[in-house]
Amino acid sequence: MTEHEVSRNERFDAYLVGKRSNRVFVVDRDRCKGCRICVSVCPYQALEMSREKTQRGYFFPIENGNCTACKQCLYACPDFVLSVHKLEEVTVGGETA
Amino acid sequence: MEIDFSKLGHNLEDKLTSKMLPHIWCSGCSLGTNLQSLVRGAVMTGMDMDKEMVMISGIGCTGRASGYVEFDGFHTTHGRAIPFASGVKTGNPNLEVIVFSGDGDLFSIGGNHFIHAARRKLDMTIICTNNSVYGLTGGQASPTTFEYSTTTTTIDHNLRPFNLVDLALGAGADFVARYTSAHFKILPRIIKQAIETDGVAFIDLISGCPAIYGKRNGYPTADYMVKNFLEASVEIEVKEDGSHLLSENTRVEFDRTKGYTKIPIGVFRRQHR
Amino acid sequence: MKKQPRAMAGRHLDSGNIAVAEGAIYAGLHGYYGYPITPSTSIMEHIVKRLPHLEEPGYFLQCEDEIASITATIGCSWTRKKAMTATSGPGFSLMQEGIGLAVMTETPLVLVDVMRGGPSTGLPTFPGQQELMQAHFGSHGDYIIPTFAPWSVQECFDLTVEAFNAAEALRTPVFVLSDQVLSTLKEKFVIPKEGEMEVVNRAHPGETITWKGTEISEDLVPGMNCFGEEKKAFSTGLSHDESGHVDLTAKTFERLTNRMFEKVHRYAHLLPQAEKYMMDDAEIVIVTYGSTARSAYEAINLVREQGLKVGMYRLRTIWPFPEEDLRKSTEGKEILVVEMARDQLTWPVERALLRRVHHIAYPMGLIPPPSVITKKVREIGGK
Numbered sequence: 001m002t003e004h005e006v007s008r009n010e011r012f013d014a015y016l017v018g019k020r021s022n023r024v025f026v027v028d029r030d031r032c033k034g035c036r037i038c039v040s041v042c043p044y045q046a047l048e049m050s051r052e053k054t055q056r057g058y059f060f061p062i063e064n065g066n067c068t069a070c071k072q073c074l075y076a077c078p079d080f081v082l083s084v085h086k087l088e089e090v091t092v093g094g095e096t097a
Numbered sequence: 098m099e100i101d102f103s104k105l106g107h108n109l110e111d112k113l114t115s116k117m118l119p120h121i122w123c124s125g126c127s128l129g130t131n132l133q134s135l136v137r138g139a140v141m142t143g144m145d146m147d148k149e150m151v152m153i154s155g156i157g158c159t160g161r162a163s164g165y166v167e168f169d170g171f172h173t174t175h176g177r178a179i180p181f182a183s184g185v186k187t188g189n190p191n192l193e194v195i196v197f198s199g200d201g202d203l204f205s206i207g208g209n210h211f212i213h214a215a216r217r218k219l220d221m222t223i224i225c226t227n228n229s230v231y232g233l234t235g236g237q238a239s240p241t242t243f244e245y246s247t248t249t250t251t252i253d254h255n256l257r258p259f260n261l262v263d264l265a266l267g268a269g270a271d272f273v274a275r276y277t278s279a280h281f282k283i284l285p286r287i288i289k290q291a292i293e294t295d296g297v298a299f300i301d302l303i304s305g306c307p308a309i310y311g312k313r314n315g316y317p318t319a320d321y322m323v324k325n326f327l328e329a330s331v332e333i334e335v336k337e338d339g340s341h342l343l344s345e346n347t348r349v350e351f352d353r354t355k356g357y358t359k360i361p362i363g364v365f366r367r368q369h370r
Numbered sequence: 371m372k373k374q375p376r377a378m379a380g381r382h383l384d385s386g387n388i389a390v391a392e393g394a395i396y397a398g399l400h401g402y403y404g405y406p407i408t409p410s411t412s413i414m415e416h417i418v419k420r421l422p423h424l425e426e427p428g429y430f431l432q433c434e435d436e437i438a439s440i441t442a443t444i445g446c447s448w449t450r451k452k453a454m455t456a457t458s459g460p461g462f463s464l465m466q467e468g469i470g471l472a473v474m475t476e477t478p479l480v481l482v483d484v485m486r487g488g489p490s491t492g493l494p495t496f497p498g499q500q501e502l503m504q505a506h507f508g509s510h511g512d513y514i515i516p517t518f519a520p521w522s523v524q525e526c527f528d529l530t531v532e533a534f535n536a537a538e539a540l541r542t543p544v545f546v547l548s549d550q551v552l553s554t555l556k557e558k559f560v561i562p563k564e565g566e567m568e569v570v571n572r573a574h575p576g577e578t579i580t581w582k583g584t585e586i587s588e589d590l591v592p593g594m595n596c597f598g599e600e601k602k603a604f605s606t607g608l609s610h611d612e613s614g615h616v617d618l619t620a621k622t623f624e625r626l627t628n629r630m631f632e633k634v635h636r637y638a639h640l641l642p643q644a645e646k647y648m649m650d651d652a653e654i655v656i657v658t659y660g661s662t663a664r665s666a667y668e669a670i671n672l673v674r675e676q677g678l679k680v681g682m683y684r685l686r687t688i689w690p691f692p693e694e695d696l697r698k699s700t701e702g703k704e705i706l707v708v709e710m711a712r713d714q715l716t717w718p719v720e721r722a723l724l725r726r727v728h729h730i731a732y733p734m735g736l737i738p739p740p741s742v743i744t745k746k747v748r749e750i751g752g753k
């Protein structure tokens with residue numbers, strides 16, 4: 001992963017974030033219901049809503065490079081969509097969380 | 098470095114009953130946020146959610162909450178979460194019981210159980226997700242629906258709502274607090290204090306039902322709702338003469354064109370040890 | 371206060387309500403939840419003197435109403451403790467909601483209903499047998515709850531112990547239908563020593579238990595995962611799968627409800643069997659239960675002296691109704707149903723026998739005296 005790189009699979013978007021680029025901001029797209037609460041609570045305007053929809057028909061948040069991994073949005077999200085992990089805990093071969 | 102996608106589950110994933118998610122609640126409903134705050138509060142206590150805690154809910158949108166988290170739990174009949182909790186607590190006093198239910202469930206059909214629980218002081222935590230409406234059945238008036246707001250059963254005029262903080266103080270609860278679902282920063286700490294209270298701890302957790310109530314009554318979207326909660330909230334100032342506890346000073350105010358206009362928040366009573 | 375033993379072994383002279391309370395304690399009662407109502411109240415007044423003072427103390431809670439009593443009973447049972455409540459007519463009506471929840475969540479508990487005359491507040495201090503159908507059909511939805519009916523103070527004790535055993539073995543609520551006469555009637559009864567009577571405890575997940583020497587199938591009665599134990603324990607009044615989680619599909623609902631019926635019917639032969647008195651040569655059989663049977667017993671002895679061949683089929687388990695046994699034991703005989711109700715016991719009897727029967731309906735708050743029964747028997751017998 002390089003700076004502001006994003007990895008995706010059929011369920012997750014994972015963004016490399018934080019001042020030292022050692023955090024991973026995760027969007028579990030399938031659970032998102034597009035309510036925009038995350039966008040409105042983020043103190044750093046780091047989130048925007050997607051243009052395409054999820055399988056269930058909702059727009060979902062996209063990280064724009066400003067995320068500091070402060071976790072406000074994930075506490076606010078009503079659908080357990082968002083999380084922040086330490087990079088070393090979620091890489092292949094890394095330590096397990 | 099390559100990301101291992103199998104490790105990307107939610108930070109609280111091991112506390113969630115993953116197979117039941119996504120939950121049934123509408124987009125932007127406060128219930129999910131509240132549930133997360135509850136789990137975070139429970140984790141903060143250091144107790145084992147499965148072996149030491151039981152989460153009991155009644156009927157309604159909120160009722161389904163106990164099925165989504167890895168607490169031992171029970172989804173009772175309408176209004177009966179508190180008596181069920183009383184049975185659990187007396188069956189095994191080592192268990193922490195948490196009642197998590199809505200305003201209709203706890204204060205209409207279950208109102209009698211609440212006042213007796215508060216009087217009896219069996220150790221339990223009662224969290225009311227108070228969204229002022231019967232959401233699951235399509236938006237009828239609840240005991241906390243505001244006076245001039247529109248529901249499917251109060252088109253012209255509604256009667257006076259309960260002030261749940263006033264009710265809980267009067268009935269004798271040992272810990273009484275009010276916050277909104279937008280106070281997710283402080284709520285886990287308040288929930289922890291409630292759980293650790295010996296006796297009946299009550300939290301009036303002002304919540305939004307944007308899909309049904311909000312749409313008709315001044316908070317049409319979830320992001321507006323969250324801002325509205327924060328803007329309308331006023332932390333209580335503790336007065337020596339206790340006047341901050343008077344009913345008129347703890348009352349929630351609401352305007353059907355703008356949403357909430359005043360929400361007195363804070364901890365109104367802490368048990369004296 | 372001195373610690374009290376569970377089994378007050380020995381001979382006693384006391385009322386049916388006291389015997390019920392002692393039976394429950396003997397069977398391992400931990401939590402009692404109740405609300406005052408005549409004529410069941412003295413059960414709870416006795417429990418409060420005993421339960422908190424046992425070596426392993428139990429818990430008594432006077433609830434705000436009967437709805438709370440039954441719901442708290444269910445809550446207590448989910449901590450793997452034995453729990454009960456007792457009530458009478460109006461309270462039994464209020465409990466119907468909780469009864470449905472106990473059925474749906476397969477919660478072992480015992481509910482003692484001391485019957486008085488109804489409807490409504492009716493006859494609080496006089497007996498009735500008008501809750502027979504309510505015990506079967508009172509709550510909404512299809513279900514079957516094992517229902518026992520004692521006729522003596524001794525049986526008030528015995529059948530309460532049996533009720534707890536059936537509840538634990540089959541993971542079901544169980545009813546004991548007593549009545550106002552038994553509640554106050556004092557007679558001799560014996561409490562056995564601890565260990566003399568079988569006491570059954572519900573299975574853990576993956577464990578098989580035996581009851582009356584019979585192994586209970588785990589497929590029909592899954593071991594119960596209770597609060598505070600290894601895995602997440604969960605249940606709901608909604609249709610649910612084996613883990614207790616909501617599943618509203620027709621397939622799951624059918625599997626759940628079928629199993630709930632099947633488990634009670636499969637083991638019905640282990641429930642208290644009907645007592646047959648002077649049935650061998652009887653030409654007329656009185657079908658009855660509870661304190662009414664005491665009068666029928668007197669009546670039979672009287673008319674036997676006059677040469678009338680009369681016997682009695684006294685039900686001890688009412689639900690599930692022993693249709694086949696009744697049919698076999700009364701073939702070719704005249705049937706007389708006696709009850710303190712207008713028309714309740716006649717329903718399952720006539721359905722079992724596929725014919726109309728003679729009937730003494732006595733719903734006015736009195737046991738039908740033997741003279742009423744002997745008169746009717748003479749009419750039927752043509753003497």
Ligand code: SF4
Binds near residue numbers: 082
């Ligand atoms: S708050 Fe959660 S559910 Fe709502 S849009 Fe953001 S990620 Fe999706």
Ligand code: SF4
Binds near residue numbers: 041042043
């Ligand atoms: S973690 Fe903080 S900075 Fe990052 S998107 Fe969420 S709220 Fe914004």
Ligand code: SF4
Binds near residue numbers: 126158307
């Ligand atoms: S109806 Fe209202 S309370 Fe119920 S899930 Fe939807 S938004 Fe939430």
